[in-house]
Amino acid sequence: MSKSNLTRRGVLKTGAVAGAGLAVPTYLSAGSHAGFTNAPGDSSVTLGFNVPQTGAYADEGADELRAYELAVEHLNGGGDGGMLSTFSSKALDGTGILGRKVEYVTGDTQTKPDAARASARSMIEKDGAIMITGGSSSGVAVAVQALCQEAGIIFMAGLTHSNDTTGKDKKANGFRHFFNSYMSGAALAPILASNYGKDRKAYHLTADYNWGYTTEEAVRNSTEAMGWETVAAVKTPLAQTDFSSYVAPVLNSGADVLVLNHYGANMVNSLTSAVQFGLRAAEANGKNFEIVVPLYSRLMARGAGKNVAGIFGSTNWHWSLENVAGAKYAGTNAFVQSFGQKYGFPPSQAAHTVYCQTLLYADAVQRAGSFNPCAVAEALEGFEFDGLGNGPTLYRAEDHQCFKDVLVVKGKENPDNDFDLLEIVDVTPVEQVTYDAAIFGGELGSCNPGA
Amino acid sequence: MLGLNKSDTRLLLIVVALVAAAPIILNPFPEGSGLAQFNAGYPDLMQRFVIFGIFAIGFNILFGLTGYLSFGHAAFLGAGSYAGMWMMKLLSINVIPAIIFSTLIAGVISVLIGFISLRRSGIYFSILTLAFAQMAFSLAASVLTPITGGETGLQTNLNDPRIFPEFLGGGSSIDGNIPKPSLFGIEMTASYQLPIGGWEWTFNWGYYICGVVMILAFYMAIRIFRSPFGLMLKAVKSNQQRMNYTGLNARPYMLACFVISGMYAGLAGGLMAAMDPQVGAERMQWTASGEVVLMTILGGVGTLIGPVLGAGLIKYFENIFSKINSNLLHEWFAFLPDGLEDFLVTIIYPFIGKGWHLTLGLMFMAVIIFLPGGLVEGGKRISRAIRRPKEATAADGKTNPAE
Amino acid sequence: MDQIILQILNGLDKGSAYALIALGLTLIFGTLGVVNFAHGALFMLGAFCTVTLSRILTLSHTVIDESRKDFLGNPLKVDVPYVYDWFGESTGAAIIDWAVPLSIIFAIPVMIAIGVAMERGLVKHFYKRPHADQILVTFGLAIVLQEIIKYYFGANQIPAPAPEAFIGSFDFGALIGFDAGAIIYPYWRIVYFCFAMILIGAVFAFLQFTTFGMVVRAGMADRETVQLLGINIDRRFTLMFGIAAAVAGLAGVMYTPINSPNYHMGMDFLVISFVVVVVGGMGSLPGAVLAGFVLGILESFASMRQVIEFLPGINQVVIYLAAIVILLTRPRGLMGRKGVMED
Secondary structure: OHHHOOOHHHHHHHHHHHHOOOOOOOOOOOOHHHHOOOOOOOOOEEEEEEEEOOOHHHHHHHHHHHHHHHHHHHHHOOOOOHHHOOOOOOOOOOOOOOOOOEEEEEOOOOOOOOHHHHHHHHHHHOOOOOOOEEOOOOHHHHHHHHHHHOOOOEEEEHHHHHHHHOOOOOOEEEEOOOOOHHHHHHHHHHHHHHHOOOOEEEEEEEEOOOOHHHHHHHHHHHHHOOOEEEEEEEEEEEOOOOHHHHHHHHOOOOOEEEEEOOHHHHHHHHHHHHHHHHOOOOEEEEEEOOEEEEEEHHHHHHHHHHHOOEEEEEEEOOOOOHHOOOHHOHHHHHHHHHHHHOOOOOHHHHHHHHHHHHHHHHHHHHOOOOOOHHHHHHHOOOEEEOOOOOOEEEEOOOEEEEEOOEEEEOOOOOOOOOOOOOEEEEEOOOOHHHHOHHHHHHOOOOOOOOO | OOOOHHHHHHHHHHHHHHHHHHHHOOOOOOOOOHHHHHOOOOHHEEEEEEEEHHHHHHHHHHHHHOOOOOOHHHHHHHHHHHHHHHHHHHHEHHHHHHHHHHHHHHHHHHHHHHHOOOOOOOHHHHHHHHHHHHHHHHHHOOHHHHHHOOOOEEEEEOOOOOOOOOOOOOOOOOOOOOOOOOOOOOOOEEEEEEEEEEEEEEEHHHHHHHHHHHHHHHHHHHHHHHHHHHHHHHHHHHHHHHHOOOOOOHHHHHHHHHHHHHHHHHHHHHHHHHOOOOOOOHHHHHHHHHHHHHHHHOOOOOOOOOOOOHHHHHHHHHHHHHHOOOHHHHHHOOOOOOOHHEEEHHHHHHOOHHHHHHHHHHHHHHHHHHOOOOOHHHHHHHHHHHHHOOOOOOOOOOOOOOO | HHHHHHHHHHHHHHHHHHHHHHHHHHHHHHHOOOOOOHHHHHHHHHHHHHHHHHHHHOOOEEEEEEEEEEEOOOEEEEEEEEHHHHHHEEEEEEEOOOOOHHHHHHHHHHHHHHHHHHHHHHHHOOOOOOHHHHHHHHHHHHHHHHHHHHHHHHOOOOOOOOOOOEEEEEEEHHHHHOOOOOOEEEEEEHHHHHHHHHHHHHHHHHHHHHHHHHHHHHHOOHHHHHHOOOHHHHHHHHHHHHHHHHHHHHHHHHHHHOOOOOOOOHHHHHHHHHHHHHHHHHOHHHHHHHHHHHHHHHHHHHHHHHHHHHOOOOOHHHHHHHHHHHHHHOOOOOOOOOOOOOO
């Protein structure tokens, strides 16, 4: 059989023989004449929210789900409208998306690529979801993004920080609002240099998986460019719970900064060990010993308790941003207000990024006038917007990555409550964290509308 | 028929009929009705049912016949998946070489692990297999990242070499998209949807390929169970010492059994990669090995059909129960007065959606406590209860796990 | 050299946790012949005893502070623990600070009760069932227990710091003639090791020097004969299950400052502790303790930078590798007896 038989019609012909005896079957869903997978009906449209509900990131997943529910409410014209009122694009009017009421299905990624794909496939095949979004790890994001590319569905990534998601493994149907390892490194380095000096010796502990590698590389490159020296970089197993044997040798290694390229439970445990071994109080090379955590999240900071006090890191967004850094970051307060009113506590950065992603998708559909993934992708590519809490932002066309300012934060010394754990040290402007889209390799491919 | 006795033929025919009609049987509720949430007749889940069925059948050949409890079978599944993926990346997107190669690789690895692990028995054997599988998992997730893709996993890419793109109908990139695994030019994801009345049935090409493979695997398993080789393995289970005294060396039989079982797992792994081109290291984790143990015991150890049923039940829970959210619950109970509705939702909510693990745990416990022979025993008890009035003499109340 | 001593200390510390869990597992296996997959969950429940106690101690009433604002701009609600009202602020703060050690008193009766309830309610019915069934039902129980904990406490880790007095580290090197700062070790980890040694010693002393322990040991060796002597061995075994649960629970209580507890910490330890038990030899109490420390030290050595650079990935697999080697060279583990769990 030649290549040309691989078209839908070729498949249909072959299949018609196999399906002999049945009435002439329609291929794929009733909406296949629309030319793309899962074309919605006239009254409603279904979005798939695929978040970790079990496993170590279940709390982050729960916060994402809250934000999704809020976004759906706002899209359908309920509540106070949240960031719809501050969003620079005014295409959305609170009547759903293209006049269709927004409905949603939820699934559990279990923070396992396999389970996440199973869940996403059931949303696509069974529930007819037109867009999949969510997740709290890069492994899951890359896996689900590839699936959506194959199925002809738009994927709006949730919390995923690895360079790979929009680098090596980028896909035409996938979009990421969250920042990445490279940006963390680029944003942190100047602030670390100005706070800790330019002649520092760093010791890296790196979680032994893809995100750890890209983060270590990013932080190393940007700190070494500032004049720091890297004494050693040790990989720690992802499943490690007690980091004492990795932390204990640090103090005698000649290093005076410890960089923990860890996230989630890894970060909480390694930081706790580091503080127990007295690294915070120690001196090395005549300087105060310092600890750096490249990627911070408020939920993790809570797990580490008092240990985070004074430790630098970066984050995509924080609920106090507009109050601290001014009206450039409009939208923040509107979002915090409506989230806080509904749930009683401020949203996490995971909640913020998925809320933005939902709005951005809906807006792109509205502007494109179609749910066709290719039309949506075109509307998102190169889209410049403001008022979603991060200041002016660009959805870059070359790799579908958002470019915006990056926050450098540190743990608060005396937090007032469980949510007020981080304080914003500085905001690194977008120019400093922008990079050439080609540096991570990978191919976007072309958009796939599916059926 | 086919060298089977009458009851085995009947069992095989039932399985064939079930596999063929699954898209209809698994979608009992009309689209759009409140209960449509419980429909399982969509391609992904149906594929998983039969693939994990194969995995569990293979596990049962080892555990059910010989009583050797391997806690590392997921390693073979994962190895098979990786092997299959590499075939699809290097050779051709056609699924046939992928499936064959994955079975072979799993066979080779199971010879190595089996040769060492089978030197011990009982829990020592279990721990040895567990240790090997955990090593495979840890290394695949970290040091072996160039081969396995690490934690992110291995996927097909646009720039994969694929030296025989046209093999058996092939499948190559159209419009800058990654080709999908296919057979004779038909993609695994290709389906027909047949709307009849309020129902909508999906007949998926990939599912039927898996289904045919599972029927073959099932047939093979029956033949093994009924063969002199199978008898030998049962002898190992009942009394290995006596077997040794009669001058028989159980080792080669055990190793052969272990390798067959490992190849079944590799076959399942290859099919998984073929149906959904993505392999993650967590497929090899001990929890995944534990899952197949649960499937087998839940369905009925040592029975032919039990493991398949167990696999179906667990996958159904994982995929259907985890997707029920509080919103849906409120929809279902909307007809009740508000107070009662909220009350019911509050009671049920911990057990569904993110609480599906809890339900699963309770279900395991219930089955193990009340139905030690698994679902198959449950079915037998029911059928006995129905038949009892007729055959009063047969009702001695004693249950024997089915063979 | 200082690095090696440091890693031995680390290994002893890690080994303490392994040894305590493995000890409890072996107690249950040796007395009742049950393979308890829920033992990790008992460790986790112990840790959550600490969390629960510190929640109880910080039970608060809210006071509205008009001078400060919360994140929505409303007046800030400040939580004031009741213990502040009852004992004054400084004593109250000290009580909360000492929540972890106080939890020992709280956890012992709770964990014994849980253990006894588990044995009477569930495990009892499984003595005559195959080991696979025991594994499965206790595994199911472990899932249920951890899901219940997750439902009430969430999936994230909950910090439970050690008392202020134990924060900081001890300069071990200076004590044995190294440079100051060459070998320093956190106070709490030293406390943990000592605590583990005391607990292990207490269990052995209890079995060795009390009449109760003597009967239990006799029962472990030959249950039927002991029963024929007219002794109600079942009752004693039930209590032993409770004690084993308490050992696991206390290991969990004291572990909380080392790693903030979360709901699946039990599962993280489960596989390792089974490997420890098997390497030590099924049913051998000294074997379990010895294997715990040996594997702990091995794991620590394997995670040294110099070793990883030489053998990448060795830190991930060393325990399993050691288990394979030991089981192939010593068929019944380090100190196992013949015929246990081989059918």
